[in-house]
Amino acid sequence: MAARGHVQDHNDRRLRPIYDYLDNGNNKMAIQQADKLLKKHKDLHCAKVLKAIGLQRTGKQDEAFTLAQEVAILEPTDDNSLQALTILYREMHRPELVTKLYEAAVKKVPLSEEYHSHLFMAYARVGEYKKMQQAGMALYKIVPKNPYYFWSVMSLVMQAISAQDEKLSQTMFLPLAERMVEKMVKEEKIEAEAEVQLYFMILERLGKYVEALELIRGPLGEKLTSELQSRENKCMMLYQRLQRWPESNALAHKLLIKNPDDWQFYPAYFDSLFHLIDQSWSPPEEGEHCPEGVVHHTISEVIRFVEERIRDEDDKHSRILRGPYLARLELIKRLRERGCSEASLLGDPMELMVQFFEKFGDKPCCITNLKLYLHLLPAEQHHQLINRLSESVPLGEATNGGFSFPDDTDALQRHLCVHQLSRALGLQHALSTDQKLRLIEELKAHYRHGLKFGENALKTELQFSDMYCLMAAHVYVDLWTDTGDEGMVWQALGILQEGLSNSPSNAQFKLLLLLLYCRLGAFEPCQKPKISTNIYCTSSMLTLIKSSSKVEYFI
Template identity: 75%
Template sequence: MAARGHVQDPNDRRLRPIYDYLDNGNNKMAIQQAEKLLKKHRDLHCAKVLKAIGFQRTGKQEEAFVLAQEVAALEPTDDNSLQALTILYREMHRPELVTKLYEAAVRKVPSSEEYHSHLFMAYARVGEYKKMQQAGMALYKIVPKNPYYFWSVMSLIMQSISAQDEKLSKTMFLPLAERMVEKMVKEDKIEAEAEVELYYMILERLGKYEEALEVIRGKLGEKLTSELQSRENKCMAMYKKLSRWPECNALSKRLLLLNSDDWQFYLSYFDSVFHLIDDSWTPPTEGPMSLEGNLDYTIEEAVRFIEHQIEADSKNPRPLRGPYLAKLELIRRLRHRGCNDEYKLGEPEDLMYQYFLKFGDKPCCFTDLKVFVDLLSSSQHSSFINRLLGSLPLTPPAEGSVALPADIKAMQRHLCVVQLSRLLGLSHKMEKVQKQEAIREVIVRYRHGLQFGKSCLKTELQFSDYYCLIGAHMLLDLWNQGEDWAVWQCLALLEEGLSNSPSNAQFKLLLIRIYCTLGAFEPATDLYSSLDAKHIQHDTIG
C-alpha cells in the first residue's frame, strides 16, 4: 500500500501495523489501531487518513470523507499523508480532489520534483490538459530533464485533440507544440525515441507530410529502434499520404526481398503498382528510378516479382505463406480489372489446393484461404472440397464407422476442410437426415480428438474444439428449422465441450446466447462471470 522498505522515521514504525491490517483486509482492526495511535499522537495526520480508508472500505463513506477533508484542509506535505489521501480519493472515485491536494503541496514546497510530478499525473487523470502543460513546464524549470519538457509538449497535443474547434487546434496548439520540439532539435537535445515519435505525430497531424518524411529519413529517424521496421512503416505511411507511389513501390519491394512473408508490404506493393499503371508512370531518363531504388511499374513486372518470390521460397526448408497468398491476391486484383487470363497465373482452385497441401496442418490455413474463396465459382465448391478430402491422410474406416486421423496434423487438415465446407455453405444445402449424420460424425471426431490434448492445461484449448463448435452450429441450424430437440442436444454438446476445455470463450458465448434465448438467465450470468470479460477489456485497453 505504501513504500515501507527501510523504516527509520518513528512515525513510519507506528503506522506500519495499520498498513498491514488494511493490506490484509482487516479494516475494523485498522480503524481501532488508528484510533489508539491518534489518542497518543493527535497531530499524526496519516493515521487519521488511514482510519478514513478503513471507514471507506467498511461502507462508512460520509465519515471517511469528513476525516479526509479535515486532513486536506491542513494542506499536508508529508509523503505518508499525501499517498494515503491519494489512495482514499481514488477509492472514492474523486480524482479531482487529488489535484487540489498536490496544488497545495507544490505551493508549500515549490522546489519538490516529486510533488510537481504527482501534480502533473493528477491533472492527467482528470484530463486537465492546459494545467498539465503548465505543470510540465514548471517541473522542467526546476529540473531541466527532457521527459518533463515533452510532458508539456504532449499536453499541447492533447489540447489539440480535445479542442472542439479544429481550426484552433491547427493554428494554435499544434504549431506551438511544433515550435517547442524544433527548439530542442536546433539545440541538439533530442535524446529518446519517444521524443522523435512525438515530433512525427505533430507533423502528421498538421499535414506536414514532407517535413515528417524528412525527420524519419534523417538523423532523428535513427532513434526509432524499439519496433521492428518502425522507420520503414512510417516512411511508407508518408509516401502513401503524399501519393509518392514510386518510392512506396520500391520500398515495399526492397522490404519483401528481405522478408517475403510480410503481408502488409505485399498490399503496399500491389497498391503502388496499380497506381503507377493508372498514372501511366515512366522512369526518368537519368538518375535512379526513385529515392528508394528500383521499382516495378507494370503488371508483367509484378507477376515476375511474385513468381520470383515463390521460386525463392521453394528452396527454403521452412516454406513461408506470404508469396503463395500474394499470388492469389494478385489474381483477385487482376480479375477486378478484367485482365487476369492473359497473365496465366493459374487457376485459383489449383493454387488453393497446393496451398492446402503445404499449410493445411496449421490452424491459420482456414483463415488464410477463407479470404480468397470468392475466387471460386459456385459450381467449383463441391469439387474443391472433395479434392481436399481426397488428399487427407485418414485411417481406413471399419464398416459403419468414420475414417479418423492418426495424429494432430492429420486432424488439423480435416478440420480445415470441415470449416471451409461450412463457409462455402455446403452444410446448409444438406437434407435433414444428411445433416444429422454430419453432426453425428463431427461429434465422433471431436471426442476422438480429445486424446491428442490429454496433456493440455485447463487454461489451454483442446485441439478438437472446433469440431464441437461446428456441431453446435449445425444443431442450431436444425433448431431454427423447427427441430426443438436440437437445442437440448446443442446445450449438452457445448457443456461437454466446456468440461473438457474450461477456458474456451466461444463455447461460453454461444451457451450464453442460447440460455438467454431460452430465458434461463441464471446459468448465463455464471458463464458471463467466468469469462472475466471486464479484466480482458481492461487488459486490452491498457
C-alpha cells in the same frame, strides 16, 4: 534537517504495523492499531488517513471520507499523508480530490520536483490537459529536464485531440506544440525516441507529410529503434498519403526481399503498381528510378517478383513462409478485378489452394487465409476442391460408426480445416435434414475423439477439437432455423455445455450460449459464472442478440 529526518524515520516505524495489516487485508486490526497510535500521537495525520483506508475497505465510506477531509483541510506536505490520501481517493473513485491535495502541496513547497510531478499526473488522471501543460512547464522551469518539457508538449497535443473545434486544434494547439518541439530541435536537445515520436505525431496531425518524411529519413529518425522497421513503416505510410507511388513501390519491393512473409507490404506493393499503371508512369532514361531504388511498374515485373519469392520458399529445407503463396492469390484477385488477362499466368486458383493446403493445412490460420480467396472459384469447383482436400487428409481406418479419425493433431487440424472450408463455401447449408444430422454425428464423434490429445491441458487452454463442437452446434442452429424444431436448439445447448465443461475458457462457446439462451428468453443461465466469466455484454452484443438469426464465430 537531520532532526526532521529522524522524526520521519521514527514515524515510519510507528506506521509500519498499520501498513502491514492493510497489505494483508486485515482492515479491522489496521483500524485498531491506528486508534492506539492516535491516542498517543494526535497530530500523526498519516495514521488518521490509514484508519480512513481501513474504514473504506470495510464499507464505511462516509466515516472514511469525513476522516480524510479532516486531514486534507490541513494541507499536509509529508509524503506518507499525501500518498495515503491518494490511495484512499483512488479507491473512492474521486481522483479530482488528489489534484487539490497536490495543488496545496506545491504552493507550500514550490521547488519540490516530486510534488510538481505528482500534480501533473493527478491532472492527467482527470483529463485536465490545460492544467497539465501549465504544470509541465512549471516543473521544467524548476528542473530543466527534457521529459518535463515534452510533458507540456504532449498536453498541447491532448488538447488538440480532445478539442471539439477542429479549427482550434489546427490553428492553435498543434502549431504551438510544433514550435515548442522545433525549438528543441534547433538547440539539438532532442534525446529520446519518444520525443521524435511525438514530433512525428504533431506533423502527421497537421498534415505536414513532407516535413514528417524529412524527419523520419533524417538523423532524428535514427532514434526510432524500439519497433522493428519503425522508420520503414512510417515512410511507407507517408509515401501513400503523398501519393508517391514510385517510392512506395520501391520501398515495398526492398522490404519484401528482406522479409517475404511481412504481409503488410504486399498490399502496398500491389496498390502502387496499379497506381503507376493508371498514371502511365515510366522510369527515367538515366539514373535511379526513385530515391528508394528500383520500381516495378509493369504487371510482368510484379508477377516475376512474386514467383521468385515462391521459388525461394520451394527451395528451402527449413520453415516455409506463407506470405508469397498468399501474395500470388491476392495478385490473381486484383488482376481479375481489373479484368487483366495476365491473371491466368499465375495459375489456376483451385490448384494453388490445394498446394497451399498441402503446405499449411496443419496450421489453424489456413482456413482464415484461404477463406479470403474462395470467391475466385466458380460454383462448380466447390465440391471438387473439398474432395481434393479430403483425399490429402491422413485418417486412420474406419470404426464401427463408419468414421475415420486422425492419429495426431496435425491431421486433426487438416480435417478440421476441410470442414470449415466446406461450411464457408455453403456446402453444409445445402445438405438435407438427414445429411445434416449425419454430419452432426460425425462432428461430435471427432470432437470426443480429439479430446484425448488435450488430456493434460490446463483449464485455461483450449482443446484441439473444440471447433468440431462449435460446428456441430451451428449445424443444430441451422436445423432449428430451417425446420422450426426447438429440439434442435436444445441439442445445440447440450453440446455447447459439454464443450464448455472440457474447455472452460472457450469464449466462442460462451458467446454462442449467451446468444441462444437470450433468443429463448432464458436469461438466468446467462449469469452463471461459467458462461459470464470474462464476457462483457456490450451494446453491440445486445444488438447481435436481438437481431441475428445465425452467427458463426468459428470461421
